[in-house]
Every structure is written in C-alpha cells, then in structure tokens.
Amino acid sequence: MTTSDASARVLRRDRSGGWIGGVAAGIARRFGIDVSLVRLAFVVATAAGGAGLAAYALGWLLIPSGDSAPARARIRTGRAAVEVALGTGLLLLAVLLTFRALGIWFSDAIVWPLVLIASGGALIWRQSMAGTTPAAGAPPARARSSPPAAAARPATESRPAAAASGPEAEGLRVAVALDRKTAVAEGRRAAVAISRTGLGIALVIAAGFVFLQATGALGAARDVLLAVVAAVVVLGVIFAPWIVRLVRSLTQERAERIRSQERAEVAAHLHDSVLQTLAMVQRRSEDPAEVASLARRQERELRAWLADRPAPGQAARLAAALEAAAEQVEESHGVPVEVVVVGDRDLDPAHEALVASAREAMTNAAKFGGGSPVDVYAESDGSRTQVFVRDRGPGFDPASVPEDRRGVRESIVGRMRRHGGRARVTSAPGAGTEVELSLEERR
Amino acid sequence: MSGPRVLIVDDHQLFRAGVRAELEPLLEIAGEASSVDEAVEAIEAHAPDVVLLDVHMPDGGGVEVIRRTAERTGTPPCFLALSVSDAAEDVIAVIRAGARGYVTKSISGEELADAVRRVNDGDAVFSPRLAGFVLDAFAGPAPQPESELDALTAREREVLQHIARGYMYKEIALRLDISPKTVEAHVSSVLRKLQLSSRHELTRWAAERGLDL
Numbered sequence: 001m002t003t004s005d006a007s008a009r010v011l012r013r014d015r016s017g018g019w020i021g022g023v024a025a026g027i028a029r030r031f032g033i034d035v036s037l038v039r040l041a042f043v044v045a046t047a048a049g050g051a052g053l054a055a056y057a058l059g060w061l062l063i064p065s066g067d068s069a070p071a072r073a074r075i076r077t078g079r080a081a082v083e084v085a086l087g088t089g090l091l092l093l094a095v096l097l098t099f100r101a102l103g104i105w106f107s108d109a110i111v112w113p114l115v116l117i118a119s120g121g122a123l124i125w126r127q128s129m130a131g132t133t134p135a136a137g138a139p140p141a142r143a144r145s146s147p148p149a150a151a152a153r154p155a156t157e158s159r160p161a162a163a164a165s166g167p168e169a170e171g172l173r174v175a176v177a178l179d180r181k182t183a184v185a186e187g188r189r190a191a192v193a194i195s196r197t198g199l200g201i202a203l204v205i206a207a208g209f210v211f212l213q214a215t216g217a218l219g220a221a222r223d224v225l226l227a228v229v230a231a232v233v234v235l236g237v238i239f240a241p242w243i244v245r246l247v248r249s250l251t252q253e254r255a256e257r258i259r260s261q262e263r264a265e266v267a268a269h270l271h272d273s274v275l276q277t278l279a280m281v282q283r284r285s286e287d288p289a290e291v292a293s294l295a296r297r298q299e300r301e302l303r304a305w306l307a308d309r310p311a312p313g314q315a316a317r318l319a320a321a322l323e324a325a326a327e328q329v330e331e332s333h334g335v336p337v338e339v340v341v342v343g344d345r346d347l348d349p350a351h352e353a354l355v356a357s358a359r360e361a362m363t364n365a366a367k368f369g370g371g372s373p374v375d376v377y378a379e380s381d382g383s384r385t386q387v388f389v390r391d392r393g394p395g396f397d398p399a400s401v402p403e404d405r406r407g408v409r410e411s412i413v414g415r416m417r418r419h420g421g422r423a424r425v426t427s428a429p430g431a432g433t434e435v436e437l438s439l440e441e442r443r
Numbered sequence: 444m445s446g447p448r449v450l451i452v453d454d455h456q457l458f459r460a461g462v463r464a465e466l467e468p469l470l471e472i473a474g475e476a477s478s479v480d481e482a483v484e485a486i487e488a489h490a491p492d493v494v495l496l497d498v499h500m501p502d503g504g505g506v507e508v509i510r511r512t513a514e515r516t517g518t519p520p521c522f523l524a525l526s527v528s529d530a531a532e533d534v535i536a537v538i539r540a541g542a543r544g545y546v547t548k549s550i551s552g553e554e555l556a557d558a559v560r561r562v563n564d565g566d567a568v569f570s571p572r573l574a575g576f577v578l579d580a581f582a583g584p585a586p587q588p589e590s591e592l593d594a595l596t597a598r599e600r601e602v603l604q605h606i607a608r609g610y611m612y613k614e615i616a617l618r619l620d621i622s623p624k625t626v627e628a629h630v631s632s633v634l635r636k637l638q639l640s641s642r643h644e645l646t647r648w649a650a651e652r653g654l655d656l
Contacts (some may be wrong), residue, residue, distance in 0.1 A: 010591040128559070224464060233646065278614070306530075336549075338571060338572075340571050340572055340574070340575035340607045341575065341578050342575050342578045342582065342607070343579070343582060373609075373610025375608055376608070377571065377575070377604070377607040379578070381582070390608055390609045390610075392609075411489045431614075434608070
C-alpha cells in the first residue's frame with residue numbers, strides 16, 4: 001500500500017463526520033462503505049437485544065479519535081493494525097448478535113465456541129505459517145462470510161479469521177517494510193508473533209470453557225483442573241531448586257563448551273603456524289635472511305588471522321590481492337613490502353590486470369631498489385583506483401634506461417593501457433622510483 | 444647530550460632493551476616502565492620530554508597511561524605511540540586519547556629517534572599505515588557538515604596520501620612545492636581533527652575502547 005491512502009486504512013473515529021462519537025463514520029471511512037449502512041447496522045443490532053449499543057460504546061472507548069495524519073499513522077501502524085482488528089471483531093460481534101436476536105441461530109453452546117475456535121485457531125495457524133512463507137494476499141476485509149455459514153462449516157474457519165487478520169497483516173507488512181533494517185524491528189516482530197500466538201491460544205481455551213460451561217460439564221472439569229493445578233504447584237515448589245540448578249548448570253556447561261572449542265581452535269592455529277615457524281627459525285638460525293623472511297611471512301599470516309581477513313590469495317578483493325602479491329615479492333626477493341590500502345573493491349579483469357602490473361612494479365622495486373623497503377599505497381573509491389609502488393633505491397635517469405628494464409616497464413605500461421588504465425614511472429638518480437597505476441571505471 | 448629525554452613504556456622486557464640499545468647513541472633515555480602503574484609513576488618521577496608508549500598492555504594500555512597522566516598536575520610529556528598492532532581502532536583510540544603520533548615497531552632506530560625529536564618539537568608523526576587509516580576514516584561525505592573538523596581539506600588529503608605512499612616530510616614539501624613547515628602544519632591540523640572531530644567512525648572506535656571522548 002502507498003502512504004497516500006495509509007491514512008484511510010487506519011481506523012479512527014471521525015468526529016467531524018459523525019453524529020455522536022464518530023464511530024460509525026470512522027468505520028465507514030476505513031472500509032469505504034456508506035456511513036448510513038454502518039449506522040443502520042448499529043441501530044438494528046441495538047434493537048435486537050442492545051448489542052449494538054454495547055458495541056458502539058466499546059468502539060467509542062477503544063478507537064482513537066481524530067485526525068489521521070499520515071505521519072502519525074505511519075509511526076503507529078502496529079497499534080493501528082490492532083485497533084482495526086478490534087473494530088472488525090466488534091462489528092462481527094454486532095452482526096452475530098443481530099442474527100441471534102433475529103432467531104437465525106443454532107445454539108449458544110455451538111456458535112460461540114466455534115467462532116472463538118475459528119478465530120483463535122486461525123491466528124495460531126497463520127502465525128506459525130508466517131515463519132515459513134510471507135503473508136500472502138489476504139482477502140479484503142469486506143469479504144466477510146455470514147456467521148451461520150461459519151458455524152455450520154467449521155472447516156472454512158480461515159475465512160472469518162482471514163477477514164479479521166487481513167488489515168492487521170497489511171499493517172504488519174507496512175511496519176516490517178519501514179523498519180526492516182533495524183534490529184528493533186526484529187524484536188518487535190518477535191513480540192508481535194508471540195503476543196499473537198498467545199492471543200490465539202487464549203481464544204481457543206476460552207472456546208473450550210464456553211463449550212463446557214454451556215453444556216454444564218464445567219463443574220467436573222473444574223475439579224479435575226484444580227487438582228492438576230494444585231499438583232503442579234506443589235511439585236514445582238518441591239523441585240524448584242533442582243530445576244533452577246539444572247538450568248544453570250546446563251547454561252554453564254554450554255558456555256564452557258564454547259570456550260574450550262575456541263581455545264582448541266586458537267591452539268590448533270598457533271600450532272600450525274607460529275610454533276612451526278619458530279621451529280624453522282631455530283633450525284635456520286645461521287641464515288639471517290632466511291630467518292627474517294620466515295618471521296615476516298609468519299607476521300603477515302598472523303595479522304591476517306587476527307584481523308579476521310581471508311588469508312592472502314583466497315579473496316577476490318583488491319586489498320587481499322595486493323597483500324598476496326606483496327607477500328610473493330617479499331618471499332622471492334627478501335625485501336620488506338609495506339602495503340597500505342584505503343577503500344576496497346571487487347576484482348574484475350581490468351583490476352586483476354592492475355594487480356598484476358602492481359606485482360610487476362613491486363618486483364622491479366625489490367630487484368633494483370637496493371634492498372630498501374618497498375611502500376605500496378592503494379586507494380579505491382569505487383569508480384577510480386590508484387596504486388603507488390615506491391622504493392628508495394638509487395633511482396635512475398628515465399632518459400638512459402637499460403634495455404632490459406625498459407622491457408619490464410613496457411609490460412606494466414602496456415598492460416595498463418590495454419585495460420583502459422594508465423601507468424607512470426617517476427624516477428631520478430638518488431631519489432628512488434615510483435610507479436603510479438590508475439584505473440577509472442568505464443561507464 | 445642535549446635533546447629530548449625519553450621514557451620507554453612497554454610490557455616486554457626484550458623489546459624495551461632493543462629500543463634502548465637503538466636509541467641510546469642518539470637520545471637520552473630517562474627510564475623504562477613495564478606497566479601502566481609504573482609508567483604513571485615514572486612520568487612523575489623522571490619528567491621525561493617524550494614517552495614512547497606501547498598501545499597494548501594489561502590494565503588499559505597506552506590509553507590508560509595518557510588518561511591518568513592528564514589527571515595529575517604539571518605539564519604532561521608528549522606521547523608517541525609505538526606498537527605492533529595495526530588494528531585501526533587501537534591506532535585511532537590512542538591518538539584520540541592524546542598521543543602526538545603513531546609508529547609501528549618495525550621502524551628503524553634512526554627513524555624512531557627522528558620521530559621522537561619531531562614530537563618533542565610539537566609536531567605530529569604519522570606512519571604510512573596511520574595515514575591510511577585516517578584517509579579511510581575521513582573518506583566519503585561528513586555525517587553533518589556542521590563542523591570543519593569533520594572533513595579533510597584537499598591539501599591535507601594530498602599530504603596524507605604522500606605519507607601513505609612512503610614519502611618523508613621533506614620530500615613531500617619538494618613534490619608539492621611548499622615549505623617543510625607547511626607540511627608540518629598540515630599534519631598537525633590533521634592530528635587535531637583526528638582528536639576533535641565528531642565523525643561517527645572515530646567516535647565509534649573511541650566508544651568501543653571505552654573512551655569518553
């Protein structure tokens with residue numbers, strides 16, 4: 001539903017258009033029927049035993065009055081839905097009483113329990129189904145079956161109940177749509193579900209009571225119930241300490257189990273990684289370069305694990321791919337490569353080429369940078385990605401580039417150009433070298 | 444020897460010894476401390492100019508040291524955070540608590556001594572990684588443009604990007620055709636924004652660390 005007609009969907013007493021309290025006018029506006037028809041229904045129901053008067057009074061009490069400003073209506077959709085359901089129920093009650101007064105009636109012992117069971121059962125049923133399927137388009141609230149039909153054919157219990165829950169379900173759907181992203185809404189939805197199921201159960205139980213009462217079997221049932229309740233209370237008092245202790249120990253055991261599982265996971269990881277590396281370091285202690293590279297690799301791996309990042313080489317994201325490239329270069333050339341990434345993005349073929357070019361540039365920096373650390377900085381804002389690879393080596397005069405190095409440079413520049421990007425190499429003797437790669441998203 | 448007197452705070456004895464050995468030829472070491480309590484006492488007893496502060500220690504770490512020192516009277520020293528952690532929330536938290544800079548433990552002795560001197564002169568020290576975090580935190584539009592503290596100027600972004608790319612302040616000055624003092628001014632201004640900005644990313648980090656900023 002759209003917000004524009006949301007105000008008409010909320011049941012409000014229409015005092016400006018009403019004669020007494022605006023109940024009839026409000027109901028008429030809500031359901032889009034002629035107000036005089038509603039008034040007639042009230043009058044008839046009143047004449048047929050006073051039920052109309054009672055229903056009107058209840059409506060006056062329960063239905064909030066006044067302006068149905070869209071903003072207010074939207075915020076309070078949940079409550080409004082309940083009010084609509086209440087109003088619908090009252091109207092149904094009035095109709096039922098009318099029929100009863102007119103003599104189109106079976107027996108109090110059958111009709112009332114059936115009506116209660118039908119609505120209660122439908123509520124419970126709908127609620128348990130709502131968990132698996134979204135509320136399907138409920139029939140409009142006006143499609144209301146007549147009470148005798150409902151009484152005679154309990155199998156069609158979904159029809160009056162659907163009528164009652166139709167607007168309610170719509171209200172719920174609106175509320176859900178408005179707040180879907182908030183956890184608050186989740187909690188509220190759960191509360192609504194529980195209170196609805198509870199209401200349904202109460203209705204069904206009430207139906208049982210009404211039936212027993214009407215058939216005169218309530219006295220015996222009450223004695224049995226009393227005995228059962230007394231027994232439950234007595235047993236509860238006796239076993240309460242044990243029950244509490246049991247629940248507590250179960251919770252404790254569960255927490256303990258989770259803790260020990262986590263511990264085992266951490267231990268397993270440390271064993272596979274850090275302890276292994278330490279053993280290797282001890283064995284290779286005469287080779288400082290190897291030890292440094294082992295330590296560096298382990299550090300990288302441990303940091304990725306601590307930060308809950310996927311291990312380099314697994315993820316198809318820019319940052320992870322650059323980290324992986326840096327790790328490979330570091331391992332094969334023994335030069336530290338520092339990677340700083342601002343923003344991140346998914347890898348498409350063009351950005352894979354960017355990463356490959358960056359790896360090439362890192363390899364160059366490691367090879368010709370005179371052993372100085374290599375700094376890699378990448379920045380991506382979604383549409384534009386830039387990568388800078390810099391060493392503090394001797395640098396070179398771009399005018400007098402040796403042939404072999406030019407070849408590698410071509411592979412970087414050429415590759416970037418093929419994928420719609422750009423590469424620039426800045427260098428000067430004594431000032432190190434920087435390769436700048438950039439790629440713009442093509443629209 | 445003239446120059447700043449340094450207090451080394453770290454709960455790893457091995458690491459303190461390493462830093463001391465590297466810095467001793469370059470700077471005067473005022474003392475060492477291995478816990479939050481010891482650090483607060485040592486700061487009062489030795490009145491160092493610069494405190495090299497470990498971010499991760501039992502009982503609150505570097506943030507707690509800064510907080511408790513600020514509660515006492517007297518001029519507090521400059522704090523330079525030094526840590527193996529490169530988690531953004533740690534870095535941002537200690538800066539927002541009042542540290543003048545953040546360097547990782549892989550820094551060379553000479554660079555560290557340089558950073559200590561710079562902090563002592565009232566300047567800010569950003570490692571490439573910290574620059575990356577700041578750019579990340581200030582990325583995108585500010586939540587409400589009510590305060591100029593919540594956004595970086597184009598020039599500040601440029602300076603930070605160069606730091607993240609591994610350039611020294613002098614090199615940045617040369618490349619951007621400004622004086623080294625201007626680079627310092629930009630970096631100090633970024634540090635001030637980092638400490639005072641109300642950007643929700645920063646506030647969230649601070650809140651997660653139990654900081655009341």
